[in-house]
Amino acid sequence: MKISIIPKHDYVYFAVVCWIVDFHLCFGEVFTAICKLRELPVKEQALIATFDRFLKDQKENYAIKELKEFVEKMREENKKVLYDSHYVENPINSFQLLYRIVHIWGEKLSQYLHYPTYNNKSLPYFMNSVFNNTQQMSSWPKQFDLRGASMALVRLRYIYNLDIEDIRHGRLPTSQTHGLTGIDLLTIGQTATEFDNQAEAIRWLTESIAVLSKDPQNNELVVRAYRSLADMFVKFNAPHLALDMMKTALHIDPNNSGVKRDMAIYNDVMTDYVKHLRPFLTILEINNLKRDAPIFTPNYAELCRGEIKTPEELSQLSCRFRKTQIPFIFAKEEEVNSDPAILVFHDVISDSEIVQLQKIAHASMRRSTVVERDRSLQETDVRISNNAWIYDSESVADKLSRRIEIITGLSALNRNYDTHAEPYQVVNYGLGGMYDPHFDSLAKDGQPKSEDEAYRNSGERTATWMFYLSDVLSGGATVFPKLKARVQVKKGSATFWFNTHRNGLPDMRTLHAGCPILEGDKWVANKWLRSIGQTFRRPCALNPKL
Numbered sequence: 001m002k003i004s005i006i007p008k009h010d011y012v013y014f015a016v017v018c019w020i021v022d023f024h025l026c027f028g029e030v031f032t033a034i035c036k037l038r039e040l041p042v043k044e045q046a047l048i049a050t051f052d053r054f055l056k057d058q059k060e061n062y063a064i065k066e067l068k069e070f071v072e073k074m075r076e077e078n079k080k081v082l083y084d085s086h087y088v089e090n091p092i093n094s095f096q097l098l099y100r101i102v103h104i105w106g107e108k109l110s111q112y113l114h115y116p117t118y119n120n121k122s123l124p125y126f127m128n129s130v131f132n133n134t135q136q137m138s139s140w141p142k143q144f145d146l147r148g149a150s151m152a153l154v155r156l157r158y159i160y161n162l163d164i165e166d167i168r169h170g171r172l173p174t175s176q177t178h179g180l181t182g183i184d185l186l187t188i189g190q191t192a193t194e195f196d197n198q199a200e201a202i203r204w205l206t207e208s209i210a211v212l213s214k215d216p217q218n219n220e221l222v223v224r225a226y227r228s229l230a231d232m233f234v235k236f237n238a239p240h241l242a243l244d245m246m247k248t249a250l251h252i253d254p255n256n257s258g259v260k261r262d263m264a265i266y267n268d269v270m271t272d273y274v275k276h277l278r279p280f281l282t283i284l285e286i287n288n289l290k291r292d293a294p295i296f297t298p299n300y301a302e303l304c305r306g307e308i309k310t311p312e313e314l315s316q317l318s319c320r321f322r323k324t325q326i327p328f329i330f331a332k333e334e335e336v337n338s339d340p341a342i343l344v345f346h347d348v349i350s351d352s353e354i355v356q357l358q359k360i361a362h363a364s365m366r367r368s369t370v371v372e373r374d375r376s377l378q379e380t381d382v383r384i385s386n387n388a389w390i391y392d393s394e395s396v397a398d399k400l401s402r403r404i405e406i407i408t409g410l411s412a413l414n415r416n417y418d419t420h421a422e423p424y425q426v427v428n429y430g431l432g433g434m435y436d437p438h439f440d441s442l443a444k445d446g447q448p449k450s451e452d453e454a455y456r457n458s459g460e461r462t463a464t465w466m467f468y469l470s471d472v473l474s475g476g477a478t479v480f481p482k483l484k485a486r487v488q489v490k491k492g493s494a495t496f497w498f499n500t501h502r503n504g505l506p507d508m509r510t511l512h513a514g515c516p517i518l519e520g521d522k523w524v525a526n527k528w529l530r531s532i533g534q535t536f537r538r539p540c541a542l543n544p545k546l
């Protein structure tokens with residue numbers, strides 16, 4: 001029986017890994033929340049400890065020696081990450097951490113999958129068991145996490161107009177880290193080809209070729225990059241450019257049968273284009289395709305980069321101490337847009353309240369969803385974050401709801417039926433995390449409905465109150481593209497606005513977004529105030545302009 005060859009204590013190692021790796025109830029991806037990425041170095045350390053215990057009892061031979069060297073290398077890398085609590089807040093660092101875990105560890109662990117009867121039987125058994133364990137663990141990063149990390153870098157480059165050379169050398173606006181290797185660039189470029197972002201795919205693949213070409217040992221990778229570029233050009237009606245790529249690739253590796261095969265196919269495609277007079281696209285035309293994506297919402301990227309209102313427009317906005325429902329208590333109110341009013345309230349949540357919310361949220365963080373047109377809840381690429389719901393049965397939530405009431409004059413009553421407000425949605429963004437331009441209002445056809453039965457009868461999301469539970473090192477602003485309005489993330493503040501007109505219909509000017517986080521860890525808590533509770537507090541009116 002296979003099992004008899006395994007020393008009994010190995011099971012203990014696996015159990016230890018399992019326990020530590022799934023210590024927090026994490027589900028699905030890791031890249032969608034910085035709080036999940038933060039746990040990875042400790043998990044890698046536990047894996048290294050598992051290997052140490054296994055290797056301690058093994059007789060030295062070639063395979064064991066090689067494995068020991070590998071583990072030492074990983075230990076060195078892990079040490080660099082382990083004691084730096086901000087390490088994963090840098091997207092380049094996180095990409096490289098995920099690359100190491102998914103690719104480098106992944107390849108090592110799967111090395112014996114096809115050789116289960118290697119002469120030292122406990123080695124393949126050990127490796128395969130650890131491999132299976134990691135694959136089954138929902139919180140162990142997988143290929144889709146690496147894809148998410150690649151797309152994060154792609155997104156950050158184009159939204160913030162970063163120079164790819166800077167990224168390659170590890171230079172971000174707020175910090176400097178180690179650079180990306182040619183293989184990193186190739187991984188990112190190949191991921192970009194899978195998404196509808198031709199310009200970026202071309203950019204990253206070209207950069208990978210520039211870096212990899214410096215060393216002839218990389219020829220195989222360079223050819224791979226050329227083939228990816230060619231594949232994309234053909235997809236976008238430019239077989240002539242694909243053929244150019246193949247010619248260069250063939251020059252580098254004249255015997256590459258894959259390149260020769262592709263070349264023959266592209267030649268046929270070319271002939272077909274010529275025969276049927278189909279127009280070839282130029283690189284410029286390819287790059288200008290797909291301008292309808294949400295990221296091309298006018299003003300969106302510009303606002304993410306900084307203020308775009310003119311000094312005159314800004315001078316019209318004011319700050320004031322606003323009277324609350326309690327005499328002698330004033331709120332620090334800042335106007336970032338006057339019509340419709342987008343307001344920021346400062347110092348409305350304390351550090352200890354923030355810690356309490358995060359603690360409660362931690363155990364139930366799940367990938368954020370979006371209410372689609374058919375009213376289903378979907379995990380999507382337009383919102384990269386995790387969230388948890390916190391009800392007013394928690395005393396801290398109850399206290400905060402009362403605060404919202406005395407400042408806004410609206411009802412934030414949260415209860416199990418006909419609720420005036422939804423529970424707090426505590427959100428932690430992920431790698432390059434963002435929420436693309438969207439409306440918070442639920443429905444345009446009078447049938448509002450949300451995640452929970454309990455608040456289905458509560459009407460529209462009349463208003464949004466959003467606490468900022470953290471600062472962000474760089475990026476992550478809340479922006480309103482149609483209003484050219486921008487709110488800088490500031491721990492302890494909150495943004496407030498009405499999503500509907502007084503006639504109950506959505507105010508389409510309130511299109512807004514959470515910009516991608518360039519560096520840092522962004523937390524917010526949303527409180528959506530529903531129309532049923534505001535009948536006498538925000539009287540309705542027929543005038544659609546109000």
Ligand SMILES: O=C(O)CCC(=O)C(=O)O
Nearest residue numbers: 435477478513514524526
């Ligand atoms: O995080 C932000 O700045 C915006 C979040 C948002 O709009 C939402 O969660 O609905």
Ligand SMILES: [Fe+2]
Nearest residue numbers: 438439440512
């Ligand atoms: Fe929103």
